[in-house]
Amino acid sequence: SRCYKVMILPGDHIGPEIMNEVLPLFEMLSSKLDVSFQLMERRIGGNCLDLHHCPIQPETLQEAQGCDAILLGSVGGPKWDRGDSENRPETGILRLRRHLNLFANVRPAKVISESQLAFSSLKPERVEGVDIITLRENVGGIYFGPKVEPGPDAMVASDLCEYTREEVARLTRVAATLSLSLGGKEPLAIHSIDKANVMASSRLWRQVVKETIRSEFPQLEPKLSHHLVDSAAMVLAKEPRKLNGILLTENLFGDILSDLTSVIPGSLGLLGSAELSGAPIFQQGSESPRPKGVYQPVSGSAPDIAGKGIANPIGMFESFAMMCRWSLDLTRVADLIDEAIRTTLDRGECTIDAGGNLSTREAGQAIRRFV
Amino acid sequence: SRCYKVMILPGDHIGPEIMNEVLPLFEMLSSKLDVSFQLMERRIGGNCLDLHHCPIQPETLQEAQGCDAILLGSVGGPKWDRGDSENRPETGILRLRRHLNLFANVRPAKVISESQLAFSSLKPERVEGVDIITLRENVGGIYFGPKVEPGPDAMVASDLCEYTREEVARLTRVAATLSLSLGGKEPLAIHSIDKANVMASSRLWRQVVKETIRSEFPQLEPKLSHHLVDSAAMVLAKEPRKLNGILLTENLFGDILSDLTSVIPGSLGLLGSAELSGAPIFQQGSESPRPKGVYQPVSGSAPDIAGKGIANPIGMFESFAMMCRWSLDLTRVADLIDEAIRTTLDRGECTIDAGGNLSTREAGQAIRRFV
Ligand SMILES: CC(C)[C@H](C(=O)O)[C@@H](O)C(=O)O
Numbered sequence: 001s002r003c004y005k006v007m008i009l010p011g012d013h014i015g016p017e018i019m020n021e022v023l024p025l026f027e028m029l030s031s032k033l034d035v036s037f038q039l040m041e042r043r044i045g046g047n048c049l050d051l052h053h054c055p056i057q058p059e060t061l062q063e064a065q066g067c068d069a070i071l072l073g074s075v076g077g078p079k080w081d082r083g084d085s086e087n088r089p090e091t092g093i094l095r096l097r098r099h100l101n102l103f104a105n106v107r108p109a110k111v112i113s114e115s116q117l118a119f120s121s122l123k124p125e126r127v128e129g130v131d132i133i134t135l136r137e138n139v140g141g142i143y144f145g146p147k148v149e150p151g152p153d154a155m156v157a158s159d160l161c162e163y164t165r166e167e168v169a170r171l172t173r174v175a176a177t178l179s180l181s182l183g184g185k186e187p188l189a190i191h192s193i194d195k196a197n198v199m200a201s202s203r204l205w206r207q208v209v210k211e212t213i214r215s216e217f218p219q220l221e222p223k224l225s226h227h228l229v230d231s232a233a234m235v236l237a238k239e240p241r242k243l244n245g246i247l248l249t250e251n252l253f254g255d256i257l258s259d260l261t262s263v264i265p266g267s268l269g270l271l272g273s274a275e276l277s278g279a280p281i282f283q284q285g286s287e288s289p290r291p292k293g294v295y296q297p298v299s300g301s302a303p304d305i306a307g308k309g310i311a312n313p314i315g316m317f318e319s320f321a322m323m324c325r326w327s328l329d330l331t332r333v334a335d336l337i338d339e340a341i342r343t344t345l346d347r348g349e350c351t352i353d354a355g356g357n358l359s360t361r362e363a364g365q366a367i368r369r370f371v
Numbered sequence: 372s373r374c375y376k377v378m379i380l381p382g383d384h385i386g387p388e389i390m391n392e393v394l395p396l397f398e399m400l401s402s403k404l405d406v407s408f409q410l411m412e413r414r415i416g417g418n419c420l421d422l423h424h425c426p427i428q429p430e431t432l433q434e435a436q437g438c439d440a441i442l443l444g445s446v447g448g449p450k451w452d453r454g455d456s457e458n459r460p461e462t463g464i465l466r467l468r469r470h471l472n473l474f475a476n477v478r479p480a481k482v483i484s485e486s487q488l489a490f491s492s493l494k495p496e497r498v499e500g501v502d503i504i505t506l507r508e509n510v511g512g513i514y515f516g517p518k519v520e521p522g523p524d525a526m527v528a529s530d531l532c533e534y535t536r537e538e539v540a541r542l543t544r545v546a547a548t549l550s551l552s553l554g555g556k557e558p559l560a561i562h563s564i565d566k567a568n569v570m571a572s573s574r575l576w577r578q579v580v581k582e583t584i585r586s587e588f589p590q591l592e593p594k595l596s597h598h599l600v601d602s603a604a605m606v607l608a609k610e611p612r613k614l615n616g617i618l619l620t621e622n623l624f625g626d627i628l629s630d631l632t633s634v635i636p637g638s639l640g641l642l643g644s645a646e647l648s649g650a651p652i653f654q655q656g657s658e659s660p661r662p663k664g665v666y667q668p669v670s671g672s673a674p675d676i677a678g679k680g681i682a683n684p685i686g687m688f689e690s691f692a693m694m695c696r697w698s699l700d701l702t703r704v705a706d707l708i709d710e711a712i713r714t715t716l717d718r719g720e721c722t723i724d725a726g727g728n729l730s731t732r733e734a735g736q737a738i739r740r741f742v
Pocket residue numbers: 090091093094255568569601
């Protein structure tokens with residue numbers, strides 16, 4: 001019998017509320033399958049700042065390294081907004097990314113159920129069939145380059161955006177794996193996004209993406225295209241289906257474009273994300289070591305609705321499913337949860353933001369019924 | 372009688388086609404008003420590369436400095452896409468920006484006519500009343516910071532994003548002028564966009580924007596808010612009216628967000644833009660020196676429709692109107708053209724992309740009738 005170590009980081013505001021809805025899954029799965037889970041609940045973000053005066057404890061970072069996966073609720077809120085970077089909730093997430101070398105951030109955005117179309121800001125005929133995975137470089141670029149901080153009387157401040165060949169190549173390999181594994185018969189299109197007409201690091205990006213695909217995945221060459229980030233933003237807002245497939249991009253562009261993409265299919269509360277230390281393994285039973293991952297809904301901590309019991313737990317279930325699929329060896333569980341999400345959405349058994357009238361608790365129950 | 376010097380840069384692909392439609396305005400205005408124009412037509416972009424092996428000639432940059440304003444069509448196309456940065460059409464534009472110190476890029480996006488709503492990818496109720504001006508820093512940041520270029524076997528490449536206090540302060544002053552002058556009774560909201568939770572240059576940005584408004588425009592303090600760029604992209608795609616007013620932002624974020632914003636109201640072919648060397652002067656007859664400006668439609672060179680006579684000239688007329696308003700002393704002409712654009716759009720007298728069936732030439736005529 002396999003035992004998985006999973007770290008639970010509920011976080012702030014709606015984080016613990018939606019986390020509560022997936023926690024029962026661990027017992028349900030242990031009782032049905034030949035697996036067990038060792039759960040470790042820890043603090044991150046604002047609630048960690050309040051208690052420990054740091055956004056994540058060094059011990060937590062160490063323990064996380066010993067886990068198979070980390071499930072995260074959400075982090076941050078107005079209460080902690082004024083702090084310098086040492087004292088910001090988000091810094092907890094940035095440290096986790098770096099410490100575990102989670103260089104591949106996978107953020108899928110797709111229309112799961114027709115019922116979502118009513119909630120998109122885009123016209124239904126523009127949204128139907130949208131299926132975009134942002135694959136964002138997650139531990140490099142301007143996020144982690146050397147900085148000149150502005151003092152109180154600062155005359156200047158700066159950030160360096162630097163990329164190495166290997167940082168680009170390893171993410172390109174993840175893009176190739178996703179394209180081949182998720183594409184079914186046809187590999188998915190890979191849209192590499194950069195600003196190569198202006199930035200030197202983007203010129204390296206484009207060059208290395210091209211070379212890596214040509215030399216290591218020649219069968220994907222016809223699937224690869226290059227787009228400027230400004231034009232990609234325009235296309236996403238206008239004809240998002242044109243960018244169906246994988247958006248392969250650097251850290252800052254990925255931050256902006258994934259947020260943009262996430263609102264296209266309708267409710268933000270439906271989407272999960274993964275931050276991975278390597279390419280996901282898709283084969284059930286494969287002996288290859290699986291990447292570590294932090295799995296987290298994209299909806300954020302939503303302070304405005306916290307405590308009301310109306311937060312949408314689906315993004316948390318989706319994150320749970322991605323964890324089962326990629327960091328654990330539980331593909332069939334992942335399929336089951338995905339199917340349960342689709343069914344409940346189709347039936348309108350969901351929270352108000354997605355067109356239903358269920359509470360967080362009831363929406364969670366509705367999905368767990370199928371597990 | 373006042374004589375204005377105006378440089379004409381038709382550029383590539385549809386550039387000359389739409390430029391042709393505004394050129395007759397100069398004679399029409401000279402014959403009706405007590406003004407004359409000295410026009411200087413020069414090359415920029417691909418057609419300049421073809422003839423002179425550089426994207427803009429040094430003489431042209433010098434002559435531009437002696438002009439009151441520069442009217443630009445569009446630049447670039449697949450033919451010239453492979454060049455290094457010395458040999459790219461866009462480099463012509465970047466040099467013009469730097470040489471004339473056009474630090475303030477103003478890109479308005481609004482719904483002028485109900486007829487546009489059909490062409491937006493967003494649902495009409497989300498687009499109605501959108502009125503957003505992106506004010507982008509145009510000569511600093513990562514565009515012009517020191518670069519480490521990737522060689523053929525490069526292991527690393529980088530770009531520095533650097534801002535000085537004064538670069539941020541002077542653009543903030545332009546934002547304040549726009550807010551006060553364009554807002555009518557209520558000044559426009561100023562939404563400053565940054566990534567202050569991650570970037571040091573953004574932390575300087577936020578600090579200087581705050582201080583400049585507090586000390587120089589205290590009456591605008593209640594109008595000022597700060598947003599993270601990822602969240603702003605999300606709001607623009609979801610509820611764009613929430614960001615009505617001025618988006619005050621740095622070069623790269625402005626590039627991405629202005630392109631995103633430009634597709635929201637429907638046809639891209641309707642929008643003009645201004646790149647200015649100072650705050651615009653709104654008072655007709657004011658003796659203060661007016662800023663130099665490059666005025667250009669946002670639609671780009673559109674190689675796919677070039678030569679077909681179907682390009683929308685309205686963005687070019689809009690750019691002409693902005694030139695009259697801000698770099699010349701011809702406010703009433705600007706008002707007249709804006710009114711003509713609205714009337715022809717309402718009547719469907721426009722090109723196919725905006726719902727009509729007129730050619731570029733006919734659409735131009737339709738507008739010129741009112742001048
Ligand atoms: C919280 C913040 C540091 C983070 C980022 O910018 O990466 C967030 O916006 C995200 O996209 O995960």
